[in-house]
Amino acid sequence: MNPGTGPAPDRARSFSLGVGAYAATRPGYPTTAVRWAVPREARTVLDLAAGTGKLTAALVGLVPEVIAVEPSDEMRAELVRALPGVRALAGTAEATGLHDACVDAxxxxxxxxxxxxxxxxxxxxRVLRPGGRLTVLWNVRDESEPWVAEFSRIVHRGDDLADHFDPPVLGPGFGPVEAERFSWVERIPTAALRPLAASRSFLLTMPDDERDARLAEIDELVATHPDLAGSEADLPYVTRAYRATVS
Ligand SMILES: C[S@@+](CC[C@H](N)C(=O)[O-])C[C@H]1O[C@@H](n2cnc3c(N)ncnc32)[C@H](O)[C@@H]1O
Structure with missing residues (x-):
């Protein structure tokens, strides 16, 4: 499978390099956001670009059938390990391999x-049934918290793709895009901040010496910031969500 036909294909493909850190440290999704994403009557939901199954896991239990499509063999293998009951398929957003009108969301x-x-x-x-819904979500760290702002400054310094949370531009067939935000907090071990930073595509695709220097800055932040003095910290997120219905 060859993921990443969109912008920055090298970075789109880079997640295979950091599956363990991704699965261990990237956030899940709050139930309120997932309920907002999926129509109450939905029977079959496709989680596209499912990765290691962070969002997939939140869908399981809410809807009778969840299909995961993910191009990276390594990411998909982790999803299958964590969620053995989910049908996980190799495919991309541009070519899912699914039949016409086969999913509700x-x-x-x-x-x-x-x-x-x-x-x-x-x-x-094409794959949505008439009246079906697409929801696009991003977990965005809440940088109103000073240590989070500093973490983000270290991780994303020079990153052209750092801010990409605009409403999706959808093609013909979709109605207006509705937006919502969900604030929530994840309690994390402070030791997880280093692998969380390392799981970002920007770091995964850096030369080794540059990545090591960034991670040393993260270590310094964790060692010196008073709000990170304990073994755990609250990491605040805002989940930004956009949904639209196909006619
Ligand atoms: C940041 S991860 C998100 C994974 C998961 N949805 C989550 O919320 O944790 C991005 C995923 O998009 C996948 N991806 C990249 N380009 C893609 C494409 N064109 N079509 C489908 N998936 C793609 C990558 O392989 C990776 O697993």
């Missing part, structure tokens, strides 16, 4: 910015 967590938006939009409209 499609979710995309933390991945729309990797897609070729026009092709993905057409493909999602």
């Amino acid at each position: 499609v979710t995309v967590g933390q991945a729309w910015h990797w897609f070729d938006a026009a092709s993905a939009s057409a493909e999602i409209a």
Whole structure:
């Protein structure tokens, strides 16, 4: 499988390099956001670009059938290990390999910015049943917390793709895009901040010496910031969500 036909394909493909750190440290999704994403009557949901299954896991139990499509063999293998009951398929947003009109909803967590938006939009409209819903979500760290702002400054310094949370531009067939935000907090071990930083595509695709220098800055932040003095900390997130219905 060859993921990443959209912008920055090298970075889109880089997640395979950091599966363990991704699965261990990236956030899940709050139930309120997932309920908002999926119509109450939905029977089958496609989680597109499912990765290691962070959003997939939140869908399981809410809907009778969840299908995960993910191009990276390494990410998909972790999803299958964690969620053995989910049908997990190799495919991309631009070519899912699914039949026409076969799902009631499609979710995309933390991945729309990797897609070729026009092709993905057409493909999602094709696999959705009439009246079906697409929801695009991003977990965004809440930088009103000073240590979080400092963490983000270290991780994303020089990153052109750091801010990519705009509403998705959808093709023909979709109605207006509705937006919502969900604030929540994840309690994390402070030791997880280093692998969390290391799991970002920006760091995964850096030369080794640059990545080591960034991670040393994260270690310094964790060792010196008073709000990170304990073994755990509250990491605040805002989940930004956008949904639209296909006609
Ligand atoms: C940041 S991860 C998000 C994974 C998961 N949805 C989550 O919320 O944790 C981005 C995922 O998008 C996948 N991806 C990249 N380009 C893609 C494409 N064109 N079509 C489908 N998936 C793609 C990557 O392989 C990776 O697993």
